[in-house]
Amino acid sequence: MSNFEVYFPLAIQIFIAVCIGLAMFFGSSLFGKKTYSRVKEQAYECGIEAESDSRQRFPVKFYMVAILFIIFDLETVFLFPWAVNYKKLGLFGFVEMGVFILILLVGYVYIVKKGALKWD
Amino acid sequence: MDFPILSVMIFTPLIGMLIVMLMNKEKTELIKYTSVAVSIIPLILSVMLWFGYDSSTAAMQFTERYEWIPTLSIQYFLGVDGLSVPMLFLTALLSTISLIVSFHIKIRVKEYFAFFLLLEAGMIGVFAALDFFLFYVFWEVMLVPMYFLIGIWGGPRKEYAAIKFFLYTLFGSIFMLVGILILYLNSSPHTLDMMELIAQGNQFAHSLQILVWVFFFLAFAIKVPIFPFHTWLPDAHVEAPTAVSIILAGVLLKMGTYGFLRISYPMLPHGTQYFAYPFAILGVIGIIYGALVSMAQKDLKKLVAYSSVSHMGYCVLGMAVFFINSNGQPHTTGLAGCIFQMFSHGLITGALFLLVGVLYDRAHTREIAAFGGLGAKLPLYTALMTVFAMASLGLPGMSGFVAEFMVFVGAFASPTYQVMTGIAVIGVVLTAAYILRMVQKMFLGEFNVKWAGLTEINGREILAVAPLLILTIALGVYPKPLVTMISATLENIVFMVSR
Amino acid sequence: MQFGNVDWWLLAPSLSVCIVALLAMLLEPFLSEKKQEIVGHFSWIGLIVALYFASQQIGVKSSTFGGMFLADDFSQFFNLIFILGAILTIFMSIDYLKKKDNNHGEFYPLILFSTDGMMVMASTSNLLVMFLGLEIMSVALYVLAGFARTQLRSTEASIKYFLLGAFATGFTVFGIAFIYGTTGSFEAMDVVKHFQQGGGVDSFLLIGAALLIVGLGFKIAAVPFHMWAADAYEGAPAPVTGFMSAGPKAAAFAALLRIFSFGFQDMQAVLEPLFWILAVLTMTVGNIMAIRQNNIKRMLAFSSIAHAGYIMIALVVGTAESASAAALYLLCYAVTNLGAFMIISQIDASSAHEEVTSIDNYSGLGRTKPLLAILLTVFLISLAGFPPTAGFMGKFVLFKSAVIDGHYAIVILAVMNSLVSVYYYLRVVVKMFMSDPEAKPVLVPALPAFLVIALLVAVIAVFAIGIYPQRWYPFDGLTIFSLN
Secondary structure, eight states: OHHHHHHHHHHHHHHHHHHHHHHHHHHHHHHHOOOOHHHHHHHHHSSSSSOOOSSSOOHHHHHHHHHHHHHHHHHHHHHHHHHTTHHHHHHHHHHHHHHHHHHHHHHHHHHHTTTTTTOO | OOOOOOHHHHHHHHHHHHHHHOTTOOOOHHHHHHHHHHHHHHHHHHHHHHHHHHOOOOOOOOEEEEEEEEGGGGGEEEEEEETTHHHHHHHHHHHHHHHGGGGGOOOHHHHHHHHHHHHHHHHHHHHHBHHHHHHHHHHHHHHHHHHHHHHHHHHHHHHHHHHHHHHHHHHHHOHHHHHHHHHHHSSSSSSOBHHHHHGGGGSSOOOHHHHHHHHHHHHHHTTTTOOOTTTHHHHHHHOOOOHHHHHHIIIIIHHHHHHHHIIHHOOOHHHHHHHHHHHHHHHHHHHHHHHHHHOOOHHHHHHHHHHHHHHHHHHHHHHOOEEEOTOEEOOOOOHHHHHHHHHHHHHHHHHHHHHHHHHHHHHSSOOOGOOOHHHHHHHHHHHHHHHHHHHHHHTTSSSSHHHHHHHHHHHHSSEEEEEEHHHHEEEEEHHHHHHHHHHHHHHSSSSOOTTTTTTOOHHHHHHHHHHHHHHHHHHHOHHHHHHHHHHHHHHHHHHHTTT | EEEEEHHHHHHHHHHHHHHHHHHHHHHHHGGGGGGOOOOOOOHHHHHHHHHHHHHHHTTTTTTETTTEEEEEEHHHHHHHHHHHHHHHHHHHEEEEEEETTTTTTTTHHHHHHHHHHHHHHTTBBBHHHHHHHHHHHHHHHHHHHSSSOOOOOHHHHHHHHHHHHHHHHHHOOOHHHHHHHHSSSSTTTHHHHHHHTTTTOOOOHHHHHHHHHHHHHHHHHHHTTTHHHHHHHHSSOOHHHHEEEEEEEHHHHHHIIIIIIIGGGGHHHHHHHHHHHHHHHHHHHHHHHHHHHOOOHHHHHHHHHHHHHHHHHHHHHOHHHHHHHHHHHHHHHHHHHHHHHHHHHHHHTSSSSSOOOBBEEEEHHHHHSSSHHHHHHHHHHHHHHTEEEEHHHHHHHHHHHHTTTTTTHHHHHHHHHHHHHHHHHHHHHHHHSOOOOOOOOOOOOOOHHHHHHHHHHHHHHHHHHHHHHGTTTOTTTTOOOGGG
């Protein structure tokens, strides 16, 4: 039960924080002055008026490139820890990293052959 | 014995089924004759079994025992005693007869005969198995072809009847499975060998015995069927094709009573003693209720179906009466009556369903009121029907009389059951009433000209019914062979159950 | 084979599946649209190689990667289920995809990746590695569920499966974190050590266990975490549905059994009531919902939930014997259900762009296609648990292990449930044999050769396990490596 004792203050803090948030939220709607007008109903009261629906169609190509970028970018992240102590990991580490890059290469070849990187 | 007679009996129909399945489905005649030929092999073997059986001892004979799944202590263990030999003979005989009767089947002939042979294998297996697992496997395997036989070739409400039959029986058998597992668990060493479990029967705790007895009761009572569990029977019987009705009444119902005597009685002696009295009450209710409902039936087949409920009630009453009298002799008359009734009901009701089917094939109706004065038009048919109707109501000189007489004598010998016996005798009067009413309405009186075109029972049908006729009368006049066959086994059962 | 302190020989089965998957993926873009099935052939041949490696390892008891990767009876038996399931799925897919106008070779590497994930899951008692396997398996499955891209239902299945699956993954990770917090290790078997060193039923350990049950309960579709199952099973292409009900379910159960029956064995008393309630709920809800379904895939989805409920009895009992009974049950269920889905795929393949999976489509099949109808009947009867089929043997062994441990009530509830299940399995049989064919019967295509092989394997397996299980499976109880 010691765990609960340790975390008890934290729980109280969370509780108070939630209470304050809820109090502000409901307090403003309870005590605030309410005015309605056409301008107020707009999505942006100040700023540029919305011209059309924000959920527009856009070419899937952007999405494709973005996701591929993330995949191959992560490669670098995995290379860092290996680079830091590659001496300690020795040949085994080198081979393992080689396999890792080989797997990515398979993916790359697949992407290229499928034409995912072709813009038109 | 070196020749594995029981295995051959089980596997011949199975091989026959495979042969039939491989045949050209256009050659219906060939399929029919092959099936009958195949089914004659177990029949011959069962006769050999009867004559080769040593009835002076209650020990299992013709045993075959092989390891099957050793780590689950499951064996392939077959054997027969005085209880199973008559049942095996009855099964083989009725199977052959039913196959002969089935010649009028026109649709999907190949599947029909294949299913029928599978059914025969399952039934023989149930009566020959001495390992619980094997018993359960055969018990369930039998259900599937039965379901299809009713469901495909049955009457107008066949689907409903088939699924009702299936679910009712399955409901009972899953409880049996749990019961089997509980017995397995409580036996030491753990075993599924029925003989071993019987030997350990008196060591099971009393509360356990009562629990397991109830589980087994559900399984077997639904099969018999004992009074509140009988509602599947009229539906299944009415919708089933003739041959299936014969098997249902002749063999399947007997599996319930066989189960009680083979399993519940010797394995759970305390449970049996504990429930003997309510058991007898259910038997008497069955007798009276079945007879009363039969009286109200307009459909001939339904009448025969409900009469089965009544007749199996005698079995239950006879079964409930067992004790060891003051000079150490087991009182087996009631049990003997029960077995006699099982055998004779198989013959008589099988024949009655067969004859109902014969009429239905020609007239396409089974309504009793629609007929009248058939005696003049169909003398031979009328004679046969009347003989079996008389056998059914227990006319002396027929096997039914011997059976009912033994049940009553057996039950009356025990002071506890005298009142009940008295009530049960009313059942005989009621039986006479509905049987005679049926005979009178259908065969006597004014001839209904609508039926002028009806043809007499043909040679094939006479061939099918003849063995039943001969056996019914033979056993009625000279019941000794069957009585000798079962006596040693029954004495053993009474000793076992009185432990 | 040693290299860098790793026994590569132990990894051979799962590694070979992985390599075949990568090569298959590489092969796919080099083939024209018409030749995509070559990827399929390449994949099943690769799986047979993996099966060979797996069979060579039977009897080996060892571990590698510092104890994170195990080879024991348990993993070997489950590997057999996974590889067999994958091979049968590929056999039924090759022609199905062509007929459904959806012949994309990516299908096969996805199946292989998923299989590899399952093999990893069953071959470890390290929660983190298990999680890795779970994700490899699941991500491939999310894609597979939506493989029929043009079908709205398939997309829906994929999205639902993915969103709820990702949610459940969160629970799993959270649970692992709690367990790590208590025992200071990712090793499930270290929970045993925790108790040996005098640790009690820590509340955090309990929370961890509960969260793991939620996460893995989602994968086996235990009630109340089953909401995705019906839609995902119904929408996914028929072979994928069959695959999903065989492999991934077995893999999730392998993980559950390893964690709870072995790792958390000292907490069995606390967890037992929880599993009891979950098991009973799962089997009952699954069966009752299945009764009303008119789509055969949806019906089998609910039946699959019900079967998960039966298998959960092994978790209630928690003995090594019940764990091996569950393993046998999973094998039986896998071959039976895959067999059923082979027939369903074949019927479904009668239209290129429409789903032919309504139970009404099966009317009169007994007359138009007797062989298919008889085989489907055999599989359905096995699912219902009738002797002498595999389904019965699975149930018998499982219920026996429960009764021996004194769990009567749940066994009675389970058998009552299997009685209910007979009703809806037989409904299909009734349709096939006892109804007349529809006015416009479905035009079932001729049986392709690979489907014939797959059907043969399935039907032989159903009867072989049902009649003579001794040959296929030692019942003495699967042993878990780390305990010995």
